[in-house]
């Protein structure tokens with residue numbers, strides 16, 4: 001059966017058409033592989049799905065650091081500066097993705113989203129405490145709150161040891177086991193965690209891909225499932241106000257982000 005836009009669960013739950021899908025999880029969980037695969041699978045079903053990468057530049061700075069004789073981006077810039085740069089670049093990347101989505105009407109299959117930055121901040125803290133919201137995260141949340149929640153957020157849950165092996169095999173970066181464990185715990189402790197659709201990502205790309213597409217194309221249960229997308233109290237004129245306010249904020253942010261240099265930086269990461 002070939003599903004159309006209106007056959008996807010998100011539209012059936014009353015929230016309108018499916019517009020944004022985010023894949024989140026620790027490094028090596030398979031976000032990039034699966035986001036590409038999912039966009040291709042949806043496109044093959046005639047849906048306007050496009051892969052979008054909301055990267056924070058850590059990998060790029062890692063390569064630069066190595067070229068300059070340092071271990072990684074954190075070693076090059078310092079822990080706090082790297083987190084700040086990552087937060088800014090990811091913010092710009094998400095903004096660009098959402099603006100593109102608005103212009104093209106595509107279904108954006110997003111490789112990472114705002115929650116990845118919150119998890120990164122927790123896991124990269126001097127003393128990682130996965131359950132604790134620190135000052136840096138508070139600031140990031142303030143900046144990222146202009147972005148709407150994706151229609152679906154898939155958390156690719158993977159054993160950190162499997163993720164570690166995958167990263168070693170892909171060969172162009174390295175993560176410590178302690179960091180992967182802290183990041184995994186951070187995702188589990190995020191307040192957004194109850195909204196995630198958790199997918200077992202320990203399997204093969206085909207198995208995980210089937211779980212993702214299966215979720216999106218399987219009709220929801222007949223019982224009324226409350227949707228978290230639009231709180232009931234925000235419907236009607238209040239919803240319109242919130243929506244306009246958000247658009248104004250986004251427009252202002254677009255101006256701030258309009259420098260070609262910054263745009264190119266975000267594009268490259």
Ligand SMILES: Cc1cn([C@H]2C[C@H](O)[C@@H](COP(=O)(O)OP(=O)(O)O)O2)c(=O)[nH]c1=O
Nearest residue numbers: 027028029030031032033166170203204205
């Ligand atoms: C999804 C998946 C990826 N891989 C490989 C592909 C990549 O080289 C590497 C990491 O996957 P990748 O998609 O790059 O993970 P992320 O974007 O979350 O960091 O592991 C597997 O070996 N098995 C899998 O099931």
